[in-house]
Amino acid sequence: MLELIKANLGLILATAGAVVAAAGGILGSAIGVGIAGEAAAGLVSEQPERFGNALVLQLLPGTQGIYGLVVAVFIALQAGLLPGGAVEVTVAQGWRFFFAAFPMALGGLVSAIHQARVSASGINTIGKKPEEFGHCMLMASMVETYAIFSLLISMLLIFGV
Amino acid sequence: MIVSMKRLTLVGIRQEEADILKALQKAGAVELISVSADDDGGEGARRLDETAERISRFSESLSAIKPYAKKPGFLAPTREEKLEKMQQDVGEAEAASEHIRTILEEKKQIDARLEKDATTLAALVPWADMKQDMASVTSTKYTHCFVGLVDAAAEAAIREQEAISAEFYGEAGNRAAVLACLKEDARLVAGFLKTINWTDVIFPRMKGTPREAMAALEQDMAAGEKRLAELQTELESCGVNAAVLENAADALLIERDNLAAETQVEKDTSVFRLEGWVRSDEVDKVEQAIRSVTEDYYTEYRDPAEDEVPPAVLKNDTFITPFESLITLYSLPDARAIDATPYMTPFYIFLFGIMLSDTGYGLILSLGAWLFLKLKKPTGGLKGLATVLFWGGVSTMIWGVLIGTFFGLDYDVLLGTKDVFPLLIDPTSNPVGMLLFCLLLGIIHLSCGHLIKMKMCLGQKDWQSAVFDNLSWVFILIGVVLAALPMASGFFDPPLNLSWFTALHLDTVGLVLLLAGSAMILLFKGRDKKNPISRLASGFGGIYGATSYLSDILSYARLLALGIATGYLAMVFNTLCSMLMGGSGVMKVVGFLIAVVLLIALHMFSIAINTLGSFVHCARLQYVEFFSKFYEAGGRAFKPLQYKTKHVQISK
Numbered sequence: 001m002l003e004l005i006k007a008n009l010g011l012i013l014a015t016a017g018a019v020v021a022a023a024g025g026i027l028g029s030a031i032g033v034g035i036a037g038e039a040a041a042g043l044v045s046e047q048p049e050r051f052g053n054a055l056v057l058q059l060l061p062g063t064q065g066i067y068g069l070v071v072a073v074f075i076a077l078q079a080g081l082l083p084g085g086a087v088e089v090t091v092a093q094g095w096r097f098f099f100a101a102f103p104m105a106l107g108g109l110v111s112a113i114h115q116a117r118v119s120a121s122g123i124n125t126i127g128k129k130p131e132e133f134g135h136c137m138l139m140a141s142m143v144e145t146y147a148i149f150s151l152l153i154s155m156l157l158i159f160g161v
Numbered sequence: 162m163i164v165s166m167k168r169l170t171l172v173g174i175r176q177e178e179a180d181i182l183k184a185l186q187k188a189g190a191v192e193l194i195s196v197s198a199d200d201d202g203g204e205g206a207r208r209l210d211e212t213a214e215r216i217s218r219f220s221e222s223l224s225a226i227k228p229y230a231k232k233p234g235f236l237a238p239t240r241e242e243k244l245e246k247m248q249q250d251v252g253e254a255e256a257a258s259e260h261i262r263t264i265l266e267e268k269k270q271i272d273a274r275l276e277k278d279a280t281t282l283a284a285l286v287p288w289a290d291m292k293q294d295m296a297s298v299t300s301t302k303y304t305h306c307f308v309g310l311v312d313a314a315a316e317a318a319i320r321e322q323e324a325i326s327a328e329f330y331g332e333a334g335n336r337a338a339v340l341a342c343l344k345e346d347a348r349l350v351a352g353f354l355k356t357i358n359w360t361d362v363i364f365p366r367m368k369g370t371p372r373e374a375m376a377a378l379e380q381d382m383a384a385g386e387k388r389l390a391e392l393q394t395e396l397e398s399c400g401v402n403a404a405v406l407e408n409a410a411d412a413l414l415i416e417r418d419n420l421a422a423e424t425q426v427e428k429d430t431s432v433f434r435l436e437g438w439v440r441s442d443e444v445d446k447v448e449q450a451i452r453s454v455t456e457d458y459y460t461e462y463r464d465p466a467e468d469e470v471p472p473a474v475l476k477n478d479t480f481i482t483p484f485e486s487l488i489t490l491y492s493l494p495d496a497r498a499i500d501a502t503p504y505m506t507p508f509y510i511f512l513f514g515i516m517l518s519d520t521g522y523g524l525i526l527s528l529g530a531w532l533f534l535k536l537k538k539p540t541g542g543l544k545g546l547a548t549v550l551f552w553g554g555v556s557t558m559i560w561g562v563l564i565g566t567f568f569g570l571d572y573d574v575l576l577g578t579k580d581v582f583p584l585l586i587d588p589t590s591n592p593v594g595m596l597l598f599c600l601l602l603g604i605i606h607l608s609c610g611h612l613i614k615m616k617m618c619l620g621q622k623d624w625q626s627a628v629f630d631n632l633s634w635v636f637i638l639i640g641v642v643l644a645a646l647p648m649a650s651g652f653f654d655p656p657l658n659l660s661w662f663t664a665l666h667l668d669t670v671g672l673v674l675l676l677a678g679s680a681m682i683l684l685f686k687g688r689d690k691k692n693p694i695s696r697l698a699s700g701f702g703g704i705y706g707a708t709s710y711l712s713d714i715l716s717y718a719r720l721l722a723l724g725i726a727t728g729y730l731a732m733v734f735n736t737l738c739s740m741l742m743g744g745s746g747v748m749k750v751v752g753f754l755i756a757v758v759l760l761i762a763l764h765m766f767s768i769a770i771n772t773l774g775s776f777v778h779c780a781r782l783q784y785v786e787f788f789s790k791f792y793e794a795g796g797r798a799f800k801p802l803q804y805k806t807k808h809v810q811i812s813k
Binding site: 056059060062063066067069070073074082083133134135137138141142144145148149151152155156159 | 715721722733778
């Protein structure tokens with residue numbers, strides 16, 4: 001068993017990296033879209049005509065999941081984890097894939113949750129002042145900037161492996 | 162550009178006031194300013210309240226029957242209607258609304274009755290076995306009677322009391338009990354009952370035994386349910402009235418706005434005075450509107466005074482106009498500043514495409530926006546946004562060929578070429594090159610922001626600000642690009658050919674520009690300060706401002722990141738679906754069908770979420786990075802007296 005792990009350590013680490021990146025982003029988005037969704041559902045109970053706007057704000061924290069997915073797939077591609085793409089992955093490369101996943105995992109997880117809180121507040125705001133929709137969207141997207149930077153740094157690091 | 166506004170003063174004959182206001186409302190060109198002394202004894206306000214209440218009655222009825230009304234088709238345009246017809250509908254709507262409200266009122270009463278019956282019924286269940294008439298279970302001259310519920314465990318304790326004669330009914334857990342004792346023992350017994358968790362019960366005022374009462378309640382509930390169903394059918398049949406109610410509600414909305422306008426006009430017994438804002442290009446329209454009513458009036462148009470705040474109205478050509486909706490989404494410009502729409506539009510279209518960067522997605526987006534515009538015929542902000550997305554889609558199609566994919570597929574694979582596409586840079590094989598390209602676009606964007614500010618400063622004859630606060634930064638930004646280009650060229654594949662660049666010594670030019678810009682800031686940032694030391698200090702402060710430029714420029718990295726995200730998401734979906742197609746025999750057909758359905762659904766999802774991302778982040782680059790260089794927000798919208806409706810569109 002130990003021998004098997006030792007022989008495939010590079011691949012195992014790369015897989016772990018892909019898993020971490022996907023899990024961080026997806027968990028964050030699941031929590032985030034949930035938080036914003038509660039606020040959206042509350043608003044729709046009072047003002048059903050605001051559904052469209054509320055849905056947009058609810059969806060904003062959903063992108064971290066996609067970014068996580070993208071990083072995971074990129075690792076999988078580079079490390080030949082997908083069917084038909086076997087590549088030799090050294091232990092050092094495995095570690096690099098593994099750590100490259102962390103900006104995305106942590107950045108995605110934390111930013112999605114905080115973005116959701118801004119979104120949820122925005123949803124409450126448009127209940128009272130619908131004309132503030134544009135501003136609320138902008139404020140939520142401010143938080144997303146850091147998810148985008150996480151994506152970027154993870155991608156550049158993976159590319160460098 | 163921002164349309165200049167004129168301050169209108171109109172004096173007319175009192176008798177013609179109502180007609181003139183109607184004509185002005187039809188023209189929709191005057192925003193009223195209240196000059197009323199409000200001396201009509203609250204008559205105007207009273208009529209306003211009355212109309213508002215009628216509107217809310219109509220809306221209430223409307224929302225009750227809306228689910229049963231004929232639904233307009235998906236993407237059907239807003240219904241058009243003549244104003245006269247709408248006003249005629251008010252009487253009919255009043256009757257329909259009254260009818261609907263009676264139905265709703267009765268439904269509410271029955272609902273309350275049913276709820277009460279259900280509660281009473283539930284309370285009677287433990288007593289079902291009691292054979293006595295409920296009315297007969299009372300205290301008499303010599304005995305006291307307790308009726309209540311008690312825990313089954315306490316039953317034995319009660320039976321042990323010799324002073325009490327008891328009857329128990331109902332299930333084992335919570336027993337219903339009727340106790341009797343002599344009048345003189347009543348106090349003692351009450352005290353004892355307190356110790357065993359006794360709950361007093363009062364029978365409902367109904368005839369007969371509990372079982373009989375329960376049957377009566379059930380009957381009453383059945384009757385209530387039946388009536389409720391009848392009322393529901395009646396309500397559903399009222400669905401046909403929706404159109405009339407909508408017409409009437411909107412007609413009253415127009416009337417309400419008119420009444421509100423009337424309260425803002427100053428008047429005495431013979432004349433009235435009205436003040437308001439008019440677009441300078443709509444003065445004729447206003448004159449015509451008034452002249453259609455009367456010849457006897459006086460108008461005066463003057464430029465806004467220094468302390469007056471006119472509304473900000475934007476006016477651009479047909480191509481630029483839709484992008485005004487992006488400005489409204491942020492904030493209108495100060496009425497005395499400049500309109501950013503024409504400057505922002507090319508950048509918005511340009512940058513949007515880089516973020517989405519998939520020709521297939523651009524095609525679907527443009528097609529969808531075009532269909533939406535053609536079929537739904539939206540107006541106002543929605544029309545603007547749809548048009549913005551249309552142009553965004555066009556830009557996306559072009560960028561797809563330059564740096565992207567076609568529905569996540571590589572053009573080289575599609576067309577059988579080798580290393581030709583993407584034509585400009587492949588962000589998946591050369592992300593660093595693409596990143597530098599994005600940052601370069603950011604620098605150009607920011608520099609343009611400063612150039613616009615320069616133009617504004619020069620317009621105000623403030624050449625010092627133009628040169629020292631703006632041109633200096635343009636020098637620095639361009640200088641950095643030129644000086645750093647030789648270092649950056651190695652990141653491109655193939656490396657950039659810089660022979661002409663070095664032949665012209667452009668990197669040295671860059672360095673000179675960089676130093677010149679820095680020196681301008683260092684020496685002249687604090688040009689209004691007399692003390693040389695504090696002047697130099699504010700110069701250093703200005704140089705330190707470069708950090709904010711660093712973050713501004715890095716912010717354009719999102720162009721690359723969002724582009725990669727779109728490309729990879731599309732690719733993941735394609736890979737997933739191609740796995741489904743791998744079967745053989747029947748499974749091949751089934752797999753193929755599932756894959757096609759799945760592909761369409763997944764790509765639609767991807768288009769939706771990535772378009773949202775591109776839209777928001779492209780807007781952010783304009784609002785935060787670009788606008789901060791020159792834009793003066795804080796204008797207020799022009800809200801003329803006009804036909805403003807909620808449900809229908811007034812046909813001309």
